[in-house]
Amino acid sequence: MPRIPALLRTNRSPLAAVGALLVAVVAAACYPPVPPGADFSVRSAQVLSGPTNEDEIDGVAAAPDGSAYVTGKFEGTATFGGTSLVSAGAADIPLARVDPLGRVVWAQRFGGPGEDNFFDIDATNGRAVATGWFSGTVAFGSVTLTASGPSDCVVATFRPDGSTLWARAFGGPGRDGCNEVVVESSGTVTTSIDTEGGWTPLGDSAIPMLGASDTVLMRLGPDGSPSWMRRAGGLGAQRGKALAVAPDGAVSFGGDTTGPLTIAATTTPLPAGGGTRDAWLSRWSPTGTL
Numbered sequence: 001m002p003r004i005p006a007l008l009r010t011n012r013s014p015l016a017a018v019g020a021l022l023v024a025v026v027a028a029a030c031y032p033p034v035p036p037g038a039d040f041s042v043r044s045a046q047v048l049s050g051p052t053n054e055d056e057i058d059g060v061a062a063a064p065d066g067s068a069y070v071t072g073k074f075e076g077t078a079t080f081g082g083t084s085l086v087s088a089g090a091a092d093i094p095l096a097r098v099d100p101l102g103r104v105v106w107a108q109r110f111g112g113p114g115e116d117n118f119f120d121i122d123a124t125n126g127r128a129v130a131t132g133w134f135s136g137t138v139a140f141g142s143v144t145l146t147a148s149g150p151s152d153c154v155v156a157t158f159r160p161d162g163s164t165l166w167a168r169a170f171g172g173p174g175r176d177g178c179n180e181v182v183v184e185s186s187g188t189v190t191t192s193i194d195t196e197g198g199w200t201p202l203g204d205s206a207i208p209m210l211g212a213s214d215t216v217l218m219r220l221g222p223d224g225s226p227s228w229m230r231r232a233g234g235l236g237a238q239r240g241k242a243l244a245v246a247p248d249g250a251v252s253f254g255g256d257t258t259g260p261l262t263i264a265a266t267t268t269p270l271p272a273g274g275g276t277r278d279a280w281l282s283r284w285s286p287t288g289t290l
């Protein structure tokens with residue numbers, strides 16, 4: 001409730017004071033009281049638990065039906081909601097869905113002998129999309145992917161029952177991995193790839209292997225086919241760290257850089273002089289125009 005008496009302790013005229021009071025009352029009406037029972041207490045909790053110190057929940061997504069998807073990584077063995085998971089290698093990917101009451105509906109794992117991790121997940125009507133990296137050869141449901149280098153970016157879409165709708169790998173001869181992801185109600189997916197280069201993004205120039213990383217903004221159709229890719233790069237290391245998609249499909253994409261940064265091949269490099277690492281932000285149309 002607004003502190004109305006404080007609004008009246010001024011030198012305003014009585015009419016002005018009454019006006020301020022009316023504004024305060026209207027503003028209060030715009031924020032209804034917390035409904036009964038919404039005491040913000042913990043409703044449920046689950047633990048991904050195993051014997052190592054490599055168990056992480058890196059991504060969580062709320063679905064329209066009130067359920068949630070969670071993912072991350074684990075090593076060795078781990079238990080989530082009564083389901084035991086066993087890693088095939090250094091680290092594997094746990095993926096689970098919990099109902100609105102916090103009960104685990106299903107939990108499963110993906111991975112091979114190397115390092116595998118989902119870093120983010122998002123959900124919309126009838127599907128969840130997760131992004132991360134994998135090494136070697138890994139099966140995501142009925143789809144088997146093989147990395148082109150030490151690790152590749154993976155983008156995978158799952159149905160509510162946990163089955164794989166599609167999975168795609170992106171990358172080159174270096175280490176590559178996808179970070180943030182947003183899936184729209186249409187099924188369109190937006191994500192970014194941190195890459196060591198050595199390959200050519202769709203519709204963009206080739207990325208040289210310089211020993212540092214560039215980042216590539218990527219837009220995929222509902223079937224996983226790339227619509228466009230746009231690079232942010234330079235001599236130093238660049239990372240994509242934050243992503244948002246507006247209702248009209250415009251994409252805001254930000255991250256950090258060491259040294260000057262070129263966003264899209266046709267732009268003038270942005271200087272980086274504040275310190276060892278600077279932040280950057282870009283905005284793109286739904287069709288990939290900066």
